[in-house]
Amino acid sequence: MTSMNLCWGAPVGLNVSYGLNFSRNGQSTQLVTSNTCINVTGLNSSISYSFFVFAVAGDNMTIGDSVTITAFTKPGAVTSPSASNVTTTSIRPCWVAPVGGNVSYSVNFSSNGQSTQLITNNTCINVTGLNSATSYSFIVIAVAGNNMTLGDSVTITAFTKPGAVTSPSASNVTTTSIRLCWVAPVGGNVSYSVNFSSNGQSTQLITNNTCINVTGLNSATSYSFIVIAVAGNNMTLGDSVTITAFTKPGPVTSPYASNVTMTSMNLCWGAPVGLNVSYGLNFSRNGQSTQLFTSNTYINVTGLNSSISYSFFVFAVAGDNMTVGDSVTITAFTKPGPVTSPYASNVTMTSMNLCWGAPVGLNVSYGLNFSRNGQSTQLVTSNTCINVTGLNSSISYSFFVFAVAGDNMTVGDSVTITAFTKPGPVTSPYASNVTMTSMNLCWVAPVGLNVSYGLNFSRNGQSTQLFTSNTCINVPGLNSSISYSFFVFAVAGDNKTVGDSVTITAFTKPGAVTSPSASNVTTTSIRLCWVVPVGGNVSYSVNFSSNGQSTRLITNNTCINVTGLNSATSYSFIVIAVAGNNMTLGDSVTITAFTKPGPVTSPYASNVTMTSMNLCWVAPVGLNVSYGLNFSRNGQSTQLFTSNTCINVPGLNSSISYSFFVFAVAGDNKTVGDSVTITAFTSFYSSLPLVSNPWKLNSPSSFQQPQESICGYYS
Known part of the structure; x- marks a missing residue:
């Protein structure tokens, strides 16, 4: 507050001393030192001083340029700190300014775990946003004019006012005590003062808890409890809150029920010891909690349900119509009603579940009477479902169900459940008389009494159901070559209860192939083709006989090349569409075709004249064939036929070369083999012998005799 140390670094050079000029209390002052630090005393607090420091050479006359050090002295501490205007969220700290220059003030405190600093130029400040019933320490520091130099701190400690307690309540009320509870006010820890009057005496209780048990009270009496929060200094009080409550009345005595019917009963009791009270009655009616009140010691309760055990809770009510005594229970049964909504489920060949809705009311068991194998039978259950076993299939049973009250003696009227057991499954199912569009389905009847039958299947993408009383049914309207799954089940006499289904899977018959043809015929092979029949996917069986052996070929295509055949032979190919099960066959279609004959061999011409010649050859390998002969005669195409291996061709012109094919x-007179060509000249002169080489005319009257031809024709 009155001094400070000034320090500096020595200038470069030899040893120097230092001078210091400043103004103190309006007087210019100079200090000299040989050190680089000096302590300046006799200053005033919270004042800004400017110190001019300069180096002095060894002659104590030559001085360097001065450097200025500006600094404030420390302010003094504030005095007479105090707190006033205390609320639950604010406190007004005040103090007296310290002696010295003008200062501002820093007020530091912690709120909600956060450090807070407030700055003011005044000697009072209102601090808000505080928590109730909390002790705060406000650290007040004077700050010099440079806003950096601080005086010593002074602490002001004060509690904020506690808030009023909230949610006051009375609980655990007995005939002689009440438990009072409340929610602590927001803020710091508090204790509580509870004030009340009992038996004409004022009483104060102190607790650190938010609940207190007040004892020694009178039954069915109204009390007012004044609750006040007390801050940690045991002096600062919050606003009071009043809890008003009655003590509990005593229980009623000697309760009983009388005049009990199916829908009502009278309840009676004796009054408890104590002041005048009324009475409440709690019970459940039709699933709803019900409360009745009366000022009498009896009440008639109506609108009850039959066969229900009712528990009536009777209690005395204090003058506030809220505080009730311990209840006393009266328990009684009404008469049971009949069960509702009976039905049978999970029906099998030998058992079924019987279920029903419980009659209106609680706690009943059930009896079940029926005849089984000619014997009267009774079953008992506490459930609303029972599984009855040991039955016969496809039989109608009548079950008489009745409710039994909780005393196991009182029974309601019976309700009848009539149901068939499930038929057994049909046996030995099969399909017969299968056509392209229909089939017969047959089976053996299950064991049991007369049943009818149902049939489920899909036809043209639509689910279809048929019924019959027979063990065979004709199913029409099907598509060819399609696999159908038919689900056959027996139906009991109620036309509703069905047995387990048995599946018959069968293909309809494929259609016959169409447009059969043979092509690409050779001496050893034929290509067979046809058009696929309408319907599902099929394969094809091609059957024929070759060399005395039956042959079967299978293909998924509509054409097949059959090889290994004999030439000039008639074959009958039987083509059959085969359904996807490789068993169901369509009608057969026959393709008849000859293989191509082989060519004739060793052809030659003989007996050649001017107008005719014989043509001969050797028959090809194979069965009997006939022969055709194509040639051109007089510019006209001519065709001759013969069944022989020689033919005489007349009507020719002399000395002409003919090509015979x-x-x-x-x-079949249609399938022909490859042609073989015989080329020959007719004779020029009928007396000429046969020659092997061409002859030449030397002159009109002379010629050279040709030699005999080994081929037998003239040239």
């Missing part, structure tokens, strides 16, 4: 013809 000879071919074998199969037995």
